[in-house]
Amino acid sequence: MKKGLVLFFTAVMMVCMLAGCGKDKGSSDKTQTTTEEAKAGLEKGYWVADKMVMEGTEFSGQDMVDIFGSKENIMSLVFSDGKVDGVIFDDYISTTYTGTIDEFTIAMDGETLKGKSTGKDTIELTLQDGSSFTLVNQDEMPAPIANNPWKTYNIDFSAEDSCDMSNFNVQGRYYVADGFVYGLSHSVSLDGTFAATPFEMKGDFPEFGEPISLDDRGLAYYINQYEDYLYYILDFAEICRVHTDGTGRETLYSGDCDYLQIHEGKLYFTDGNFHFVSADLDGANVTKVVEKEVYYPYFIATDWIIFQDDADGESLHLYNVGLKTELNITYEPSFNPIISGKYLYYLSNAEEGYLMNQIDMSDPDMFACDMANGTIADYLYLIDGEEIYTINNNHVALSDWKSLTEPGDEYACVDLYTSKDFRIYHDINEQGLITGKYLSNKNTSGGTSFK
Numbered sequence: 001m002k003k004g005l006v007l008f009f010t011a012v013m014m015v016c017m018l019a020g021c022g023k024d025k026g027s028s029d030k031t032q033t034t035t036e037e038a039k040a041g042l043e044k045g046y047w048v049a050d051k052m053v054m055e056g057t058e059f060s061g062q063d064m065v066d067i068f069g070s071k072e073n074i075m076s077l078v079f080s081d082g083k084v085d086g087v088i089f090d091d092y093i094s095t096t097y098t099g100t101i102d103e104f105t106i107a108m109d110g111e112t113l114k115g116k117s118t119g120k121d122t123i124e125l126t127l128q129d130g131s132s133f134t135l136v137n138q139d140e141m142p143a144p145i146a147n148n149p150w151k152t153y154n155i156d157f158s159a160e161d162s163c164d165m166s167n168f169n170v171q172g173r174y175y176v177a178d179g180f181v182y183g184l185s186h187s188v189s190l191d192g193t194f195a196a197t198p199f200e201m202k203g204d205f206p207e208f209g210e211p212i213s214l215d216d217r218g219l220a221y222y223i224n225q226y227e228d229y230l231y232y233i234l235d236f237a238e239i240c241r242v243h244t245d246g247t248g249r250e251t252l253y254s255g256d257c258d259y260l261q262i263h264e265g266k267l268y269f270t271d272g273n274f275h276f277v278s279a280d281l282d283g284a285n286v287t288k289v290v291e292k293e294v295y296y297p298y299f300i301a302t303d304w305i306i307f308q309d310d311a312d313g314e315s316l317h318l319y320n321v322g323l324k325t326e327l328n329i330t331y332e333p334s335f336n337p338i339i340s341g342k343y344l345y346y347l348s349n350a351e352e353g354y355l356m357n358q359i360d361m362s363d364p365d366m367f368a369c370d371m372a373n374g375t376i377a378d379y380l381y382l383i384d385g386e387e388i389y390t391i392n393n394n395h396v397a398l399s400d401w402k403s404l405t406e407p408g409d410e411y412a413c414v415d416l417y418t419s420k421d422f423r424i425y426h427d428i429n430e431q432g433l434i435t436g437k438y439l440s441n442k443n444t445s446g447g448t449s450f451k
Helices: 005-019 035-041 061-068 143-147 159-169 398-403
Strands: 046-054 057-060 075-080 083-088 091-100 103-108 111-119 122-126 132-138 174-177 180-185 193-202 205-208 212-215 220-226 229-234 238-243 250-254 258-263 266-270 276-279 287-290 294-299 304-309 315-320 325-328 335-340 343-349 354-360 369-376 381-383 387-390 394-397 413-418 422-428 434-441
Touching (some): 046 061, 159 335, 174 220, 205 434, 212 229, 220 258, 229 258, 250 266, 266 294, 294 335, 304 335, 381 413, 387 413
Antiparallel strands (some): 046 075, 046 132, 075 083, 083 091, 103 111, 111 122, 122 132, 180 193, 193 205, 220 229, 229 238, 238 250, 258 266, 294 304, 343 354, 381 387, 387 394, 413 422, 422 434
């Protein structure tokens, strides 16, 4: 929320006293609900303000609308799986709640709202100063939220967030943690295998030990760590997990799959139809999330995902899994979206190569777009919050993104992992074969080869 509720309501009361309007506070009887209703009641439908009480003065009906404007803009709330989005006095919010419809709490900056059921289709919210709102259940999503639900979210991607999204967009081929490089190794076979390669920093440069094979059946993509497990897609044909020490390997999902991500303790990926699905960490309970063909689906917030919609001209869409609302943000074929700070970067087609674009995601009314001055030869790129890396060891400061161009279209070097401290890249020959794999400390200009 952008402004404090207490300060706002103080100003509201001054207006009301000057206007001299209002009625005596009414009352209502609370009805009991079953346990099942209590669990699901808040998340059934939408809630819109119908009455408000401040310092013992009630405002409702046309008086409420005349003074404060549309009831939907006074307070509209949507509850979903412990989260609440909505509008309070034209201010968009996205926060959390705990409890059930019989008794719940909404956490706000500098304010806590206490809620309870006061009837079959009504709830009451009480502020710390005693002011209260009565909200009525609605079947249709309130217009302020339906028109642009993205307004409830203030985006600010950290450098770490940008690195994670970048690594996802180059198929998550490497992961570095706790003195290990997890990913492609040629220590077992010339075709490559999934391995853990230990290393120790000696000054600014890593010194490598012998790789530990994790899965010698093929190549691993979208490597994620969750607790003591590494989750990955094997050859785009199954989802597996294995302990970081190489024990306990198991297959969780069999069938064509892509775009694996772990979000809030669940697996998310696309199936053989490129429909976006979720599953438990053991692979059970596969559930449709977006039932259409999508690419690059990635959670950028608790409820928000971004994806390329194949049926809508390969444009980029935002989708809220709680509200089940969708928003188009580009109107052209758009590839490899990566967010840094409040900006979305993506590639579009050019006569030769690709054009880098930037959208201001903090402006949901406009989604203002800017374009680079030149083109790049290949669609692979990474952002670490400070720089953009493309093929052939080409990189510029993020602030100079518009000047990014690439000399030629032949591979010599391609970046495949970035983090605050490290970078992994491959050397490529004219036949497109890997001739070297390197881990580089970002404080140095060169990398150290590993198997």
